[in-house]
Amino acid sequence: MASHGVPRSSTTVRTPQAIQADLLKIEAYNNLVSEVQALRFPSVQKSKHTYSPTSLSTTSSLLTQNPEFNTIWNFRRRIxxxxxxxxxxSSPTLKDDNDQENDKLSLLSSELNFLFPLLQKFPKCYWIWNYRVFILQTASTNLSLQTALKLWKSEMGLVNKMLSRDSRNFHGWGYRRYIVQNIETLQKDINKETTKEKEEGEGEEGVDGEEEEESLAEQEFAYTTTMYGKDLSNFSAWHNRSKLIPRVLSERGATIEERRTFLDGELGEMQTAVYTDPYDQSIQLYNHWLLLESCSSKQTTSTSPVFSLTNSQKLETLSRTLEWMRELLDEEPDCRLLLEEMIFVGSLFRDLDETEEEEDVDREEIKRDMQSWLEKLMEVDPMRGGRWREMQEKL
Known part of the structure; x- marks a missing residue:
């Protein structure tokens, strides 16, 4: 078996020598647990050593062996x-701000470096990821904005490596969105400081600084294009793309006509993708979202519509979509996903208000087609036959 295309390692029969070696490891592990627990609950005489660098090192040894020990991660947080x-x-003399900043950066960077090999070995251990987020959040509150931003930006390198190894890992995509959000927030705060310094130092020499772009929407949108270009089945890339499109169009200041052009480009990509593999649900779902967002009679977003099409433009888009889907159905008559999507397009047709511009649209013909598609679905997908039968009765 494999997960996301990554084969699992095979198991082997253990020898008595291997079992004995494991027993010794268990004994050493239990001794290490006792040592760490003694640090967590020390005697009065040793309490001052609880949150020391030595304690940090001891927890490192334990967590390297067992990263699922969440209580120890919490102890490490306190350290x-x-x-x-x-x-x-440890120095009796007070350090200046730069030295303190460097010490903090050194500690937090070493923590991030400590976690990297653990993530390579245990990529789906939630406690490691939670602790990494804690370190980054701690950097935001304890370091200067510029220094913290560098740490967050360097984290994108880890995300890129992770998604290059498992491009459809939704944990990785979710973490990427979180990193991007924090980078944008920090950059926004830095730009505010820069603007404030310019205003306060207007007319003074030495006041300089350029504001950098706050939004990474365009960059992330381009990244989704790269990722689905490598694998059309990458649902996470399509999903992220759907989340970015409203922001991208808004930040571009796109006009209604520019949004229409953008939509036509995306739908054209979908036509090619669906023809490539009509049985790929990831592609069909993104195409479904585009049509729902642009051609539904009901608003699907809580804010302003992403694509503002007139009724006649919606009919034109749906007609064009049904046309190429009919052609594809001739080649793939048993494709369940394609049949479902055609029924969905037909339902969008029927939900639109009738206009005088519908000369080329025969609603009764669409209804008859939907009935025949549902008949075919009951044949190719008998497990959901009751659902298709009920839909047919409601037409």
């Missing part, structure tokens, strides 16, 4: 927060 305090410095 890190304590070490970030100015009073936790």
């Amino acid at each position: 890190v927060l304590h070490l970030l305090l100015p009073t936790s410095s």
